[in-house]
Amino acid sequence: MSAIPAPRKRRKEDRPSELLGAALHLFVEKGFTATRLEDVAAKAGVSKGTLYLYYENKEALFKAVIQEGVIPIIAENEAIAAKHTSSSFDLLEKLLDNWWTKIGQTAFAGIPKLMVAEARNFPELATFYYENVINRSRALVGSTLRRGMNSGEFRPMDVETTIDVLIAPILMLLIWRFSMNCCQGSQTDPQQYLQIHMDILRQGLRRLEKESQV
Amino acid sequence: MSAIPAPRKRRKEDRPSELLGAALHLFVEKGFTATRLEDVAAKAGVSKGTLYLYYENKEALFKAVIQEGVIPIIAENEAIAAKHTSSSFDLLEKLLDNWWTKIGQTAFAGIPKLMVAEARNFPELATFYYENVINRSRALVGSTLRRGMNSGEFRPMDVETTIDVLIAPILMLLIWRFSMNCCQGSQTDPQQYLQIHMDILRQGLRRLEKESQV
DNA sequence: TAACTTAATGACCAACGAGTCATTAAGTTA
């Protein structure tokens, strides 16, 4: 690239998030170890030394990337659930819509792939992610399932396991997007995929009338 | 570890697969770049130089790990499908059982996690894996879905997308096992998980009688 | 049993990349 690099410019307030954005992109693409800090710095438009003004080391940068991804979407969904009054399935759909808008269509959507790839190398961080993202989402989905079962809208099922089966296609949609999608001829339409997932669940979770009669 | 290392012993016939087994284990755990060849050699009970007698370089070893994982289970499932005469849902269950026995409970179960983690770094290999594992499996599931829709057993749905929704929880079961399971308090029982997945599908895919009347 | 072949070894070298720091340049203050 023959462009003249941007001249030095102080941007103390913006640098941390610019560096995080560059780091998120490259860590998601290549993984922690295969990402070079010189590339992260270049992507953020600075030199490698600048990185060390804001982050102590490579691992500190990595942790900041994951921790910043824990954005208030979880709390938002918790608030949505607290207010909800109509059917439990409507609530599931509303939670999914909100998640898709706020995470599914942003750079943070790459974090599941990154976390899955690096969990064994950073177990404490994986635990942090599990407790603050995965488990809070699971709790929301779980309480919605129980609510539907209690009202007779859903058939009785083991909730803890059903949560995992229900969440799996959603996480996989993101993981696949930042991973295997690079290397296959055709790709799934995410909206249609989520629609079919919910469609199967709408009927698959339903308490059928024959069951009521038994 | 204070054990005296095994004395040198020639094992020309067994070495390649011993090295592959060691490499599979460490690549799945740490990822390609973070895995040191000295550790792979040590795990196989040899010195690092021995590795280079059988594999040209680190990348060649990695590719052999993925390629060896394409085991004849796909062909086996294709044969099972060709012979099947009862319900399409029974066939889906049979295919899943066979996959679980032959892959889900072996070391090869780690390959989806490894492939997902490294696809962007090894796009040709990801394409190979997609075409030889993922897409052949998708074709089997797809023909089974069409078979069920044609007979009236399943309701009409977009097959290509339904395949992905159906396969996602199965792949996720393996990915999660070799990734996030290290770092969360409790874990899903795989048999129950797959049972609930199939249970939701049994009812979720079904063509209901009301639909027939419309 | 000596001569030979070949599987295995691990010290070594070169390349790489995380992290450092003396220097430079942007911006602020007096």
Added chain:
DNA sequence: TAACTTAATGACTCGTTGGTCATTAAGTTA
């Protein structure tokens, strides 16, 4: 405007690791 502060720089150091190869040892052949 000079003096000062501080954000940015990139050459450099040092440790790590992929890959090599002279040497060793296991096994075979004559």
